Amino acid sequence: MQGEWNDSQPIYRQLRERVAAMILDGTLREGEALPSVRQVSAECRVNPITVLKAYQELVDEGLVEKRRGVGMFVASGASTRLLSRERERFLKETWPEIQDTIRRLGLNAAALLALETSSDNPEDAP
Amino acid sequence: MNTLSSKLTSSTSARFSAFRLIDWSMRRELWEYRSIIWGPVIGLGAVLALYLVFLVKISWLPTHSSHMPVIGLEELRSWSGIVTTFLGLIGFVVGLHYSAGTLLAERRERTLLFWKSLPVSDAHAVLAKIAVSLLVLPAIVLALAAFHDLLVLGVLAFLPHDWSVSGALAVFGVQLGRTALFLMVWAAPAYAWAFLVSGVVRRAPTLWLLGLPVGLLLAEHMATPFDWLSRVATGYAGMGGALISTIRTQTCVRHAAGLPPAPPWGGEVHGECVQTGLRSGAELVTEWGVPMTACVVVAAVFFTLAVLRRRRAEAI
Amino acid sequence: MxxxxxxxxxxxxxxxxxxxxxxxxxxxxxxxxxxxxxxxxxxxxxxxxxxxxxxxxxxxxxxxxxxxxxxxxxxxxxxxxxxxxxxxxxxxxxxxxxxxxxxxxxxxxxxxxxxxxxxxxxxxxxxxxxxxxxxxxxxxxxxxxxxxxxxxxxxxxxxxxxxxxxxxxxxxxxxxxxxxxxxxxxxxxxxxxxxxxxxxxxxxGRIILSATMDDIEARYVELMPRLETVDAARKLGPVTEYAVFGRPVMLFDGVARGHLAPMGEIRRPGIADLFVMMMGRDRYEAPGEAA
Missing domain, CATH: 3.40.50.300 (P-loop containing nucleotide triphosphate hydrolases)
Structure with missing residues (x-):
């Protein structure tokens, strides 16, 4: 879980995003233990309180469950819930922004779709 | 909260004895200042090397044991005395060098900040340094001198001689006792002054160590009608010389002739004749009680100032 | 304790x-x-x-x-x-x-x-x-x-x-x-x-600021407003303002992120940035010394 942080969001949010991404792409499976707070803190050189805050957020979202004295585990159904939530968020927040950008740049759906199919083929990729 | 406070109390009670703290602090002084051990050892090594050269030389000569002179107690005394004096002076120079350097070095090398990060008080740290210069160093010098004496005794026992072993041991005892007084009592104010200088100055400790007293003496001599300082200085120097010097034949004569004794630091009065030498060692303490007490008091004052100074010392 | x-x-x-x-x-x-x-x-x-x-x-x-x-x-x-x-x-x-x-x-x-x-x-x-x-x-x-x-x-x-x-x-x-x-x-x-x-x-020799990182994260936001929102952003009362490549950058104390986000790019200021800004930029960035 190493890597640099960007400046636009608080670190605990970024940490939360990273764990969420790991759950989404299956790196962390349901029922699997999250790395310990100490481990994440040391690897990322972030204070443990920040890590706890990120984990707490995941607990509040129901994606992670705390087992007393054992640690944090990915909750069952976390992946599905996360997926639907991320979809919803994409459609609600990200998509309108992208639409804005498309409009501003004077692109249209047909041109973009054409690009999409061509980039599926590696030989044609620019 | 409860666990924290209980931990605090338990940790406060877990402390090491002053003896242990000083013991370890002395060891680390000896790790740093190898010269405390090697200085005197090299001194004795040089003496033994000289013997070796001498032995090789005389082994070329045809041996006529009947022509060998009979070695008397006085020859034995002055021989061992010269070596003991030599080792004692080396000890003093090493001790003075150590005392003038140790408190300055830890400030200049910034290691002071490491030593101060550990639970050793300044008093303990300085006491350890004092113990190195006034106990460990004299012990090393005396052990080497005793070793030399016994070596010489062992070798000479096979040659013609007219002394008894007990008489020789008594002579050695006196000499070692005087050297002990020289290195542990007489040297104390000098070392203590060196500690203080070392704790205060930023550079050139030797300059201050010698320069300030000499400057004061000169100032007194030129600017005032008094001669107190110069009398103290002469007395102090004379006392050191008397304690460490080996030339006592004259005073034996003086004593035998029934001449009145000179002042304690004015020469070798109580050297007496060697057979009664042991007693004269004890007399030294009784009759020189006042100047020796003065030495101890002056040393204690300077050492205390050095401790206070180290409390506030900062890395330079 | x-x-x-x-x-x-x-x-x-x-x-x-x-x-x-x-x-x-x-x-x-x-x-x-x-x-x-x-x-x-x-x-x-x-x-x-x-x-x-x-x-x-x-x-x-x-x-x-x-x-x-x-x-x-x-x-x-x-x-x-x-x-x-x-x-x-x-x-x-x-x-x-x-x-x-x-x-x-x-x-x-x-x-x-x-x-x-x-x-x-x-x-x-x-x-x-x-x-x-x-x-x-x-x-x-x-x-x-x-x-x-x-x-x-x-x-x-x-x-x-x-x-x-x-x-x-x-x-x-x-x-x-x-x-x-x-x-x-x-x-x-x-x-x-x-x-x-x-x-x-x-x-x-004095304490200028003593705060938890959480507080700082919640309180201070840096905004690089788009051209058309510069004036609106200024009205929100930035603590300090400076220019990067000719574009104004403003530091806000206690203005909600949600409020600022639509106006341009927002950034959490680094501690060093924050310190420099609180101390006054002219004092710490003399000409030629600016990083």
Whole structure:
């Protein structure tokens, strides 16, 4: 879980995003233990309180469950819930922004779709 | 909260004895200042090397044991005395060098900040340094001198001689006792002054160590009608010389002739004749009680100032 | 119980006031950064906390008066003044011997385990080790001491980036927990800012700001507004404003992120940025000196 942080969001949010991404792409499976707070803190050189805050957020979202004295585990159904939530968020927040950008740049759906199919083929990729 | 406070109390009670703290602090002084051990050892090594050269030389000569002179107690005394004096002076120079350097070095090398990060008080740290210069160093010098004496005794026992072993041991005892007084009592104010200088100055400790007293003496001599300082200085120097010097034949004569004794630091009065030498060692303490007490008091004052100074010392 | 509690702490050297009446309350389990320019009073404050200098005002560290009870205090507190203080003549093994000899709470096996993970040979003298290794050795000694408070004064000065990272990784992995407190000063603020739970800005011997990182994150937002929103953003009252590539950048104190986000790019200001801005930019970025 190493890597640099960007400046636009608080670190605990970024940490939360990273764990969420790991759950989404299956790196962390349901029922699997999250790395310990100490481990994440040391690897990322972030204070443990920040890590706890990120984990707490995941607990509040129901994606992670705390087992007393054992640690944090990915909750069952976390992946599905996360997926639907991320979809919803994409459609609600990200998509309108992208639409804005498309409009501003004077692109249209047909041109973009054409690009999409061509980039599926590696030989044609620019 | 409860666990924290209980931990605090338990940790406060877990402390090491002053003896242990000083013991370890002395060891680390000896790790740093190898010269405390090697200085005197090299001194004795040089003496033994000289013997070796001498032995090789005389082994070329045809041996006529009947022509060998009979070695008397006085020859034995002055021989061992010269070596003991030599080792004692080396000890003093090493001790003075150590005392003038140790408190300055830890400030200049910034290691002071490491030593101060550990639970050793300044008093303990300085006491350890004092113990190195006034106990460990004299012990090393005396052990080497005793070793030399016994070596010489062992070798000479096979040659013609007219002394008894007990008489020789008594002579050695006196000499070692005087050297002990020289290195542990007489040297104390000098070392203590060196500690203080070392704790205060930023550079050139030797300059201050010698320069300030000499400057004061000169100032007194030129600017005032008094001669107190110069009398103290002469007395102090004379006392050191008397304690460490080996030339006592004259005073034996003086004593035998029934001449009145000179002042304690004015020469070798109580050297007496060697057979009664042991007693004269004890007399030294009784009759020189006042100047020796003065030495101890002056040393204690300077050492205390050095401790206070180290409390506030900062890395330079 | 706060592990450091100061009221009206003051220190004067001759006519120069190094620390000018500061109040501190540092709780257990925090990692506190003391940030300030050279000569701001950081080291003097640490010296007072460590019992190295007498001071005016009241100061209690782990319940001790540091100046009167330094020996007792040092059983509870460890410090690394900077990397160069370990004596060059000292052998690694003897360093362990000595600390074990004088510190009742030193766990030698812990230090040895830590050293086994490094390339430091036990037989070597400190003078033969690289600067980074000396720092590792010092850290090994300090981490094996079961102290409640660790004070670090420029602990990574002069170390290369790998050792600096390893230093903080070890600190968080092998040392820090909720019962311990770390107080650190450094010029490499970027490297420690994510580790800190609290920051204290100090300048001219006074505390300019003392806040938790959470507070700072919640309070301060930097906004680079789009051209059309510049005026609207200015109306929200930025604390300070400066230009990057001709575009204004504004620092807001206590304005909600949600409010600012639509106006342009928002950024969480780094501690160093924040410090520079609070101190006044002209003072710290003289012409030609700007980074």
């Amino acid at each position: 706060n592990c450091i509690e100061a009221t009206g702490l003051r220190k004067q050297y001759g006519k120069k006031i190094a620390v000018d009446g500061i109040d501190l309350g540092i709780g257990t389990g925090r990692i506190v950064g003391l940030i300030g320019p050279n000569g701001a009073g950081k080291t003097t404050t640490l010296d007072a906390i460590l019992g190295l200098i007498p001071f005016e005002g009241s100061l209690k560290v782990m319940g001790c008066d540091p100046w009167r009870e330094r020996e007792r205090l040092m059983r509870e507190v460890s410090f690394i003044a900077d990397v160069a203080v370990l004596p060059r003549w000292l052998k690694v093994r003897n360093a362990l011997d000595y600390v074990q000899g004088v510190h009742p709470r030193f766990d030698r096996s812990k230090a040895e385990r830590f050293l086994a993970r490094t390339d430091i040979p036990m037989k070597a003298k400190v003078g033969q080790l690289s600067k980074g290794m000396v720092a590792q050795l010092h850290l090994a000694l300090v981490m094996a001491i079961d102290a409640r408070l660790l004070v670090l004064d420029e602990p990574t000065l002069g170390l290369d980036i790998l050792y600096r990272r390893a230093f903080y990784t070890s600190l968080l992995n092998d040392y820090f927990d909720q019962e311990r407190t770390i107080l650190v000063t450094t010029h490499q603020v970027e490297e420690v800012q994510d580790i800190l739970t609290d920051v204290i800005f100090i300048d001219h």
